[in-house]
């Protein structure tokens with residue numbers, strides 16, 4: 133687990149350093165996969181293939197007890213997913229379990245849906261999953277392309293977008309479009 137006490141347990145927020153550590157761990161895993169398969173990865177990030185190639189995990193899908201989204205057993209090298217979950221949710225679960233392996237080295241665990249929302253390791257694994265599924269470099273590339281389209285369509289400068297609420301939320305590097 134990341135050893136930095138600035139984590140806000142109640143609100144599930146990380147400091148910039150903690151966030152960066154999680155992002156770097158996700159990037160490292162993608163690089164490990166790229167080295168294993170000898171090719172570059174592009175979206176959508178193939179998390180199931182990453183689990184199989186990097187950690188030699190077998191993925192099984194079944195309707196799990198109590199709707200548990202993921203059951204990881206590193207000793208038996210298997211990851212069980214809940215067949216009742218959507219494919220997107222299953223993908224997130226794989227990415228989440230990879231977060232536990234990469235950040236916490238937990239050999240066996242069941243990840244529950246509801247009752248661990250304030251468990252730090254669960255929040256870290258969720259954060260890792262989000263970063264793994266949408267790596268920042270691809271996120272920015274896509275957002276920049278979208279913003280360029282927006283600027284063309286409205287016939288405005290990038291600077292005009294700066295104070296627009298949805299774009300502020302994106303924390304966009306607008307100075308590139310002035």
Ligand SMILES: [Zn+2]
Pocket residue numbers: 228232242243244253254257
């Ligand atoms: Zn978990």
